[in-house]
Amino acid sequence: MMLSLVLLALIVGVSLWLVLSPLGAGVPGDPDAPERERLTAERDRLYGELDTLTDERRRPDLERRAALTLRALDALPPAPPPANRAGRTRRLALAGVGLAALVTVAGAVTFVPRWQLAALSPREAQTVQNSLALPELRRRAEASQSAADSLAWGKAAFDSGLYDEATRAYAAALRLDPRQPEALRRLGILLLNRPARGGGELSEEEAGQAFLLIRTAAQLAPDDAESQLFLGFALSQFGQDEAALTALERYRTLNPSGRDADETITAIRARQNQADPGLRVYAANCASCHGANGGGGALGPSLRVSNLSRDGLRQIILQGKGAMPAYPDLKPDELNALLDVLERWQKEGE
Known part of the structure; x- marks a missing residue:
């Protein structure tokens, strides 16, 4: 993130220098001013004579000389803008550059991440957003000491796969309110799956505590699909296959599109079929x-x-x-x- 901001600042700085360098040089003088003034005066004099002409025999010569004068004026380079107009142009250019820089910074902060997220699946994009939100969620939870804020912190960490941080967050939520089904079941499943994450084997007492957390969550929220899913996983690990199938089928009823129980159900059926x-x-x-x-x-x-x-x-x-x-x-x-x-x-x- 810091590298992106540094690169953005460098790009904006170079862009400002390229745009503002010509403006800082000031308004150049007009080297053709004397000739321009002479030709303009000659043009005005000839037009004046044509307007008051009484001798028509002179008209062709006056018109020829006026045409040559206009042609000479047209051949001169354009005159630079007046000083007051150049100042206004400079102010407009500066305002435009400032606005462009502001839009660029805003785009880098808001739009660019969205463009990056558009290339991800919805689940991957949500994971990235959860990870980006974690520092602020953690700060808010620690400052407010609110169970709701701790749950939000835990959910973002759990959904991002940051399970150690999720454990801290859900433990904090349960200290504030011990009857939180989400915190109970997720803390229980994290503890139960600790060996699979390389965290060391569970003692019998720790395994019992994990199962108690998950079962309590299912009792508090029996119609929550995740409660039944985790209960089925836990029962399966403790060898209670019939009860595990009941919980996992209940999960399928509550979440018909969910496929998270399929492998466990298949494994239980295979064990039962063999026996x-x-x-x-x-x-x-x-x-x-x-x-x-x-x-x-x-x-x-x-x-x-x-x-x-x-x-x-x-x-x-x-x-x-x-x-x-x-x-x-x-x-x-x-x-x-x-x-x-x-x-x-x-x-x-x-």
Whole structure:
């Protein structure tokens, strides 16, 4: 930033020197003034004689001499402007240069960054803007000791990927108000992911504290998509796959366009499929409609609240019902494993 300002100052200085140097030389004299005055007086004298002419025999000669005089005047270089006019020109030029310099500086401060940001994606541009705003946000938060200002500081740092600074900001916000869902969940996920950022392994106590922060945030803001996303991540890391899938599917419901949970859901399903043949069958045939853990999806209802008997479930699976297609090609052991999963979910409920 400082280098850009120095270069800008250098460019403006050179431009001012180039423009103002000719103006500083003053108004030059008119070396042709005597001849110009003589020809002007001759022209006026000839015009006077033509106006009062009584002898028409002289007219051709007077007109010829007047034309030669005008031609001689036209051949002279233009006369320089009067001194007062040159001063006015200089003032206008100075004003124009000053205005140009002001516009140039304003453009460098405001427009140039926008031109640079236009080449970035919206997310990258927002990251750059957050980074530029961080010093002022930090100063304001430290001066005001306001939870809202600390949250704004933390959000800008977190969204810019400056996680150590985000940790300080969110910790400050929680000291001022401990019931801040955003600060709770983001501080928790930063702590939980510290080893992945090269910050050293977590102790069991630290891991428990991180999980508590994230779970508390989800309890305070159950309809916040990020709360459910982070809760799903945390539950997955603690091996609670069923609860993690519930939270991550909830995230998808709250944020249908969000793709941040896809990899975790895929990993959980892969783990479950390896351990449980019934879940393998469910993932391959049912999850796309009924959700990853049977809690309901975009098309199919929740299977956890079903009160159908095992025989009733078997009949619908093999024959289909309504919008649900039939799956008559399932092998007996695959069908029985799937029914075991559905009955277990019925007992667990939502």
